[in-house]
Amino acid sequence: MxxxxxxxxxxxxxxxxxxxxxxxxxxxxxxxxxxxxxxxxxxxxxxxxxxxxxxxxxxxxxxxxxxxxxxxxxxxxxxxxxxxxxxxxxxxxxxxxxxxxxxxxxxxxxxxxxxxxxxxxxxxxxxxxxxxxxxxxxxxxxxxxxxxxxxxxxxxxxxxxxxxxxxxxxxxxxxxxxxxxxxxxxxxxxxxxxxxxxxxxxxxxxxxxxxxRDNWQALAQVLTQMEADCGLTTNNSQPIPSSLYPRLISLGNYLLDLMENFYRQYYHQHIPTDQTEELPIRLQRLLDIALQVAESYFAIKPKGSLTERCRRIEQTGWDCIYREDIKDLEALSPVERGLARRVAEEASLRMWHMRLVESFVAVSGKYVQENPTFDRFAEITIIAWTMITRLKGGNPSQTPYLGxxxxxxxxxxxxxxxxxxxxxxxxxxxxxxxxxxxxxxxxxxxxxxxxxx
The missing domain is CATH 3.40.1130.10 (Glycerol-3-phosphate (1)-acyltransferase)
Incomplete structure (x- = not known):
């Protein structure tokens, strides 16, 4: 942003x-x-x-x-x-x-x-x-x-x-x-x-x-970097689909654990700790909770699909930043301007939760498993990379080159x-x-x- x-x-x-x-x-x-x-x-x-x-x-x-x-x-x-x-x-x-x-x-x-x-x-x-x-x-x-x-x-x-x-x-x-x-x-x-x-x-x-070209070596390197970013032990096995898929799933489970604890501890969300639940169920629940955190701040009632909810949060956040109710920003007193900036800063911070979700709105949790081609591996890996980059505070638009x-x-x-x-x-x-x-x-x-x- x-x-x-x-x-x-x-x-x-x-x-x-x-x-x-x-x-x-x-x-x-x-x-x-x-x-x-x-x-x-x-x-x-x-x-x-x-x-x-x-x-x-x-x-x-x-x-x-x-x-x-x-x-x-x-x-x-x-x-x-x-x-x-x-x-x-x-x-x-x-x-x-x-x-x-x-x-x-x-x-x-x-x-x-x-x-x-x-x-x-x-x-x-x-x-x-x-x-x-x-x-x-x-x-x-x-x-x-x-x-x-x-x-x-x-x-x-x-x-x-x-x-x-x-x-x-x-x-x-x-x-x-x-x-x-x-x-x-x-x-x-x-x-x-x-x-x-x-x-x-x-x-x-x-x-x-x-x-x-199916560049499994480059894909393995991206996975290795993401594992390092998460403090996970890297598995240096051969870069073939049968070895990379377990690593991708392990990374996904780690991120789910991390984010569930994050929302549980700092946003007081009730999230079950049943580790036997399938990844798709946990993912969809986490996306819903992340949007609820933003919706709660903006006093928005959850309604519609994940995409519709993302767009509603985005627009409400923009309304707090791009102020139609202020006719002349230059006419604001320093105190009024400081308060307006505070509103904009907080809105931007709350929109961060929505940005995490919008990268995952179409992810089912079974996309690679259904057809483990290099293209699908790469697509899900890039989506995971985008999330990790956002968590690190980096630029998610500069995606890794895979060929x-x-x-x-x-x-x-x-x-x-x-x-x-x-x-x-x-x-x-x-x-x-x-x-x-x-x-x-x-x-x-x-x-x-x-x-x-």
């Missing part, structure tokens, strides 16, 4: 889209360089791109409006998707003899919190690439109005991650947020009011990352929202829920394990 999180700040302002073609052209030149030299990605593949070519042609002919709803397992997803639009679609269109108008691009929704940790350049860049900000933890009317307008009237299709945040797992889709489905129905409604006939679609996009990676994107079958309009008129809540479940199933199908070529 940036240093500003420990001091009172002005309100988080909505960042409107401000697309500029010159910035897009510059990004089209810089992004491939950035991917090559600043990420472990060496190869980007895409399946069923012809589907998007046809949809993009229909979009430009004003026959459809569509949203690309993409899986979000990794922070590098936007870079990968940029190459889908800027390179893969134009190349496939040329093969099919279809002349698409340039540029081939997409508007996109992004979390308003991203610029807080990514830096000022993102605050400048995202709007000029056609992005529109959204606050995840509350009803952001201005952000929703902007996204709704882009869906109906934007120069390009719009892209969004219905999971709301990364979960670090290729084959486990987090519960989807219903806002994406609602935006789709609003698009149908707005088009009908404008007497326009475009069909409204949601296009699922699966994204998976695979290591080019070069290949990105596999899969374009799914379009889901017609227009065809569900009668269902929406009959029951809005049920229609939104059904569409969300359909999209969830589509993304989960595309997230099934695949064999390496």
């Amino acid at each position: 940036p240093n500003s999180m420990t001091n009172v700040q002005p309100p988080l302002e909505f960042i409107p889209p401000d697309f500029q073609s010159g910035v897009l052209k510059l990004s089209q030149w810089i992004f491939p360089w950035w991917i090559r030299f600043k990420t472990p990605i060496t190869e980007i593949q895409a399946e069923n791109v012809e589907q998007l070519v046809e949809l993009y042609q229909q979009f430009q002919q004003e026959k459809v409006r569509f949203m690309l709803a993409f899986r979000h397992p990794n922070p590098d997803d936007p870079l990968s998707i940029s190459q889908l639009f800027w390179r893969k679609i134009p190349q496939q269109a040329k093969k099919q003899g279809i002349a698409l108008k340039s540029p081939v691009h997409a508007h996109f929704m992004y979390d308003r919190g991203i610029p807080l940790w990514a830096g000022n350049y993102v605050t400048w860049l995202f709007p000029k690439l056609g992005g529109t900000s959204i606050l995840r933890g509350k009803l952001d009317r201005q952000g929703l109005r902007s996204a709704r307008n882009l869906f109906v009237n934007g120069r390009f299709p719009i892209a969004a991650a219905p999971e709301g945040a990364t979960n670090g797992l290729n084959h486990q889709v987090s519960p989807l947020e219903p806002g994406i489905a609602q935006l789709g129905f609003w698009c149908v409604e707005d088009l009908q009011k404008a007497q326009r006939s475009e069909e409204v679609l949601i296009v699922p996009l699966g994204i998976q990352y695979h290591y080019i 070069k990676r290949r990105v596999q994107m899969t374009v799914g079958e379009p889901i017609s929202i227009s065809q569900r309009w009668s269902d929406y008129k009959a029951s809005r809540r049920q229609a939104v829920e059904n569409l969300t479940q359909t999209l969830q199933a589509a993304l989960e199908k595309m997230s099934q394990p695949e064999s390496k070529p």
Whole structure:
């Protein structure tokens, strides 16, 4: 988290889209360089791109409006998707003899919190690439109005991650947020009011990352470092799955013991001491308790999934830091400013519990056991490393390097929202829920394990 999180700040302002073609052209030149030299990605593949070519042609002919709803397992997803639009679609269109108008691009929704940790350049860049900000933890009317307008009237299709945040797992889709489905129905409604006939679609996009080589040696070194950080005796056996899995489980049990005692002793939480309970049960209980500690401070009633609770805590914490109730920070007296800073500091400290949880919201405790591939080992190891790094007070974004990676994107079958309009008129809540479940199933199908070529 940036240093500003420990001091009172002005309100988080909505960042409107401000697309500029010159910035897009510059990004089209810089992004491939950035991917090559600043990420472990060496190869980007895409399946069923012809589907998007046809949809993009229909979009430009004003026959459809569509949203690309993409899986979000990794922070590098936007870079990968940029190459889908800027390179893969134009190349496939040329093969099919279809002349698409340039540029081939997409508007996109992004979390308003991203610029807080990514830096000022993102605050400048995202709007000029056609992005529109959204606050995840509350009803952001201005952000929703902007996204709704882009869906109906934007120069390009719009892209969004219905999971709301990364979960670090290729084959486990987090519960989807219903806002994406609602935006789709609003698009149908707005088009009908404008007497326009475009069909409204949601296009699922699966994204998976695979290591080019199974580097068990590098994985063993990360495990060894984590064991050392925890004061555990290192097992220097051969770096093979059969020896690494017990070490991973042992590390997990140690961390559970440590954190259970932490919340038991310092936050007065009642946690059973039954060591015979399975790891998944203990993990889910610990995540719930960690959120309760933060919710108790902010006087928030626990409600919804772990992800929903995380977003609610985050937004409440931001409300204590980015103060909408203070019109002019400079007008505060030194004493008032000191109190405001105290509120911000305490809110930031309580949000720390939520940050621990959000890394684990999709972790079942059986992910590796179900299919002990190197990719799954690496994903869970990185999640554990992130937790240990947070406990140490380090930077969790600087993850260990385990090797070069290949990105596999899969374009799914379009889901017609227009065809569900009668269902929406009959029951809005049920229609939104059904569409969300359909999209969830589509993304989960595309997230099934695949064999390496």
